[in-house]
Amino acid sequence: MSSSSNTYRITIVGAGIIGLTTACTLLKEYATNENLQLTIISEKFTPETTGDISAGYWEPYGLKTIDERILRWAGYTYNIFLSEFFSIKASCGGIMKVTSYRLYGFNGQNKDNNINNTEKPKFSELVRHFRLLDQHELETFDHLKPTSGFVMSSIVVEVSKYLPQLLRFLSQDNRVKFIKKKIHSLIELKDKADVIINCTGLASRYLVGDQTVRPARGQVIRVYAPWIKSAYSFDTDEGFGYVVPQSDRVVLGGTFQLNDWNTKVDENDTRKILRMCAKALPALEQIHSGRVDVGLRPYRDDGVRLEHEKTIDGINVVHCYGHSGAGVTVSWGCAKDVVDIVKTLLPPNSKRQDNLPEHEQLWRLVPNFKYIILRAKI
Numbered sequence: 001m002s003s004s005s006n007t008y009r010i011t012i013v014g015a016g017i018i019g020l021t022t023a024c025t026l027l028k029e030y031a032t033n034e035n036l037q038l039t040i041i042s043e044k045f046t047p048e049t050t051g052d053i054s055a056g057y058w059e060p061y062g063l064k065t066i067d068e069r070i071l072r073w074a075g076y077t078y079n080i081f082l083s084e085f086f087s088i089k090a091s092c093g094g095i096m097k098v099t100s101y102r103l104y105g106f107n108g109q110n111k112d113n114n115i116n117n118t119e120k121p122k123f124s125e126l127v128r129h130f131r132l133l134d135q136h137e138l139e140t141f142d143h144l145k146p147t148s149g150f151v152m153s154s155i156v157v158e159v160s161k162y163l164p165q166l167l168r169f170l171s172q173d174n175r176v177k178f179i180k181k182k183i184h185s186l187i188e189l190k191d192k193a194d195v196i197i198n199c200t201g202l203a204s205r206y207l208v209g210d211q212t213v214r215p216a217r218g219q220v221i222r223v224y225a226p227w228i229k230s231a232y233s234f235d236t237d238e239g240f241g242y243v244v245p246q247s248d249r250v251v252l253g254g255t256f257q258l259n260d261w262n263t264k265v266d267e268n269d270t271r272k273i274l275r276m277c278a279k280a281l282p283a284l285e286q287i288h289s290g291r292v293d294v295g296l297r298p299y300r301d302d303g304v305r306l307e308h309e310k311t312i313d314g315i316n317v318v319h320c321y322g323h324s325g326a327g328v329t330v331s332w333g334c335a336k337d338v339v340d341i342v343k344t345l346l347p348p349n350s351k352r353q354d355n356l357p358e359h360e361q362l363w364r365l366v367p368n369f370k371y372i373i374l375r376a377k378i
């Protein structure tokens, strides 16, 4: 399979949050493989990926079903982000741990079809400090008096700061090569890679002809509102709204418009987002300016595609796309499963394990995020 006796040529197409977390995980799992040649090909790099404009908020969102895979990936990712928060990475990687409130049935929501959401979301077991708001809290919740809700510690990842950190770590490894280029068919890579990892998000619709992946248009507004230090999300009569603090801006969202390919700002959506969020936090009515971003989430009818495919041309491809509104939330968990598949195709050379220098052996005992931190620090 390899071009020479034991060179492993792996190509990742796509340098979004999915592609780069996969690349970092590969370097960890193939740490002793000096024969690894990792090429990252992408039409766009940060800050032009979908994740860069995302709210970067940890919650499985925009998926038709939240199944065991999603929960496993999201739980694994939460723990990596949380560990990075408690390390130096937080200062430069755009990682925040925030108190997060979900509110149901407060004023402005159509009470007729309001249900009392007392059941816990499936992901409640995965996070720290989750609890349902009690009756006293509901009655005294600021001015809102929601009929039900919960609070938890969530994580916010400012992807436009996080991806540069991952790129910095990757570029320090001489086995990694970057190519800024759009490819039109995986066949272009046939004789250049032993395994191709497809992390092209919505573009998989064209690159691999998957017509089930389609856009879920999202519009968000980044405003200067330094008094907001918690995250809020809520159902309103106009849709699902959220307020997510990042390092120096607050992200107000959002829209979720399936099959809408419009990447231009829609002023009506801007006004709607401000109205929804001001219902939860009236002080936002004072906000009259902000940066409006539009992105197309890679929605897929059957959920995330993460699997190995041997194409008719004999190419080994591992697909990882279709994360909709949860790509940040499940990124590291997906990366781990992708690399586990790659390892079945190209078994890592572990024969050098026993005579690794002390610090390398120590490093192999810690998850890669600490290694990224140490290398980035150095």
Ligand SMILES: Cc1cc2nc3c(=O)[nH]c(=O)nc-3n(C[C@H](O)[C@H](O)[C@H](O)COP(=O)(O)OP(=O)(O)OC[C@H]3O[C@@H](n4cnc5c(N)ncnc54)[C@H](O)[C@@H]3O)c2cc1C
Binding pocket: 013, 014, 015, 016, 017, 018, 019, 041, 042, 043, 044, 045, 049, 050, 051, 052, 053, 054, 055, 056, 057, 058, 059, 181, 182, 183, 184, 199, 200, 201, 202, 203, 204, 207, 217, 218, 219, 220, 254, 294, 295, 296, 297, 298, 320, 321, 322, 323, 324, 325, 326, 327, 328, 329, 330
């Ligand atoms: C407004 C908005 C808010 C969001 N908020 C959140 C949130 O709070 N939490 C959360 O978890 N998720 C959120 N998301 C979703 C999240 O952003 C996506 O799920 C995630 O970014 C998808 O990552 P990806 O790497 O698969 O795709 P992308 O980021 O789109 O990256 C795909 C990469 O592939 C490259 N590429 C594509 N085709 C080719 C080709 N033919 N040749 C070469 N390169 C190619 C592109 O240039 C790009 O670099 C949000 C999305 C939007 C739009």
Ligand SMILES: O=C([O-])C1=[NH+]CCC1
Binding pocket: 055, 057, 058, 059, 060, 061, 062, 218, 242, 253, 254, 297, 324, 325, 326
């Ligand atoms: O895609 C999105 O807009 C979001 N994902 C998680 C919270 C908001």
